[in-house]
Amino acid sequence: MGALLALISSVAWGSADVAGGLGARRVGSVRVIAVNYPAGAIILTAFALLVVPGTIDREVILLSMVTAIVGTIGMILLYAALAVGPMGIVSPLTAIGGAAIPVIVGVIRGEPLTLLFVLGAILALIAVVLVSRESGPHARITPRALLLSAGAGIAIGLFLTALGVAPEGSGVWAATLSRWWSTLGMIVVTVILLSRGGLAKWRPYPWVFAIGAGALDAIANGVFQLAAQEGELAVVAVIGSLYPATTLLIAHFLLKERMTRVQWTGVFVALGAVVALTV
Numbered sequence: 001m002g003a004l005l006a007l008i009s010s011v012a013w014g015s016a017d018v019a020g021g022l023g024a025r026r027v028g029s030v031r032v033i034a035v036n037y038p039a040g041a042i043i044l045t046a047f048a049l050l051v052v053p054g055t056i057d058r059e060v061i062l063l064s065m066v067t068a069i070v071g072t073i074g075m076i077l078l079y080a081a082l083a084v085g086p087m088g089i090v091s092p093l094t095a096i097g098g099a100a101i102p103v104i105v106g107v108i109r110g111e112p113l114t115l116l117f118v119l120g121a122i123l124a125l126i127a128v129v130l131v132s133r134e135s136g137p138h139a140r141i142t143p144r145a146l147l148l149s150a151g152a153g154i155a156i157g158l159f160l161t162a163l164g165v166a167p168e169g170s171g172v173w174a175a176t177l178s179r180w181w182s183t184l185g186m187i188v189v190t191v192i193l194l195s196r197g198g199l200a201k202w203r204p205y206p207w208v209f210a211i212g213a214g215a216l217d218a219i220a221n222g223v224f225q226l227a228a229q230e231g232e233l234a235v236v237a238v239i240g241s242l243y244p245a246t247t248l249l250i251a252h253f254l255l256k257e258r259m260t261r262v263q264w265t266g267v268f269v270a271l272g273a274v275v276a277l278t279v
Contacts, residue, residue, distance in 0.1 A: 002231020054171020097153020
């Protein structure tokens with residue numbers, strides 16, 4: 001059950017990446033998250049109260065604060081990367097961090113270091129080299145996009161690790177409270193942005209993309225927390241990190257993104273690295 005829930009979360013995350021990235025291309029990542037987070041917080045609260053009730057204690061509150069910080073940083077960096085780089089490349093790169101960090105934490109906590117983990121790490125490095133190759137008019141990945149993707153991947157990995165160690169019986173309250181903490185922070189940021197620049201940079205606002213991304217991301221976070229309670233953190237985290245497959249398919253078939261053969265190879269090597277880290 002844990003693996004299935006993790007797979008569901010990966011599909012939701014991949015779809016959220018597309019919606020959030022399209023919104024960020026219009027008004028910037030911070031402005032999208034300013035609406036994205038409140039929308040997701042409302043949905044998660046309903047989920048926590050009506051679907052999967054749980055208990056709240058001191059540990060859950062502390063974990064929610066940690067996940068709020070790293071999760072917000074990860075989302076801002078991810079949307080910024082999606083706004084300046086091809087979604088089919090950015091998403092697999094961020095997934096590497098999301099898959100590797102929980103596994104590394106598991107090894108530190110005493111889980112065995114397998115040959116497949118080493119293979120996954122090597123494939124991840126090869127993928128970074130391949131997708132950053134510039135050859136021809138379609139090679140649009142830039143050093144800025146690579147740096148943003150790397151930062152987003154590290155933050156997402158830390159987020160999944162913190163969310164995944166939430167105590168059993170807490171339902172999805174760690175994810176829910178985390179989203180509310182982040183929402184409070186984004187309200188402050190929104191007030192600052194409005195006071196400095198007014199509404200000019202917010203128009204026309206991509207409401208559908210922002211709210212849709214928030215809803216999908218919230219569902220993914222809640223389902224992932226349940227998956228982590230049903231299975232091992234390292235396994236469900238890396239399965240959840242398969243979300244680039246969804247992003248890649250949507251970007252290719254709906255957005256008509258084009259990449260070189262070398263970059264396509266890099267994308268599939270990155271996905272292969274994620275798969276290797278799941279076994």
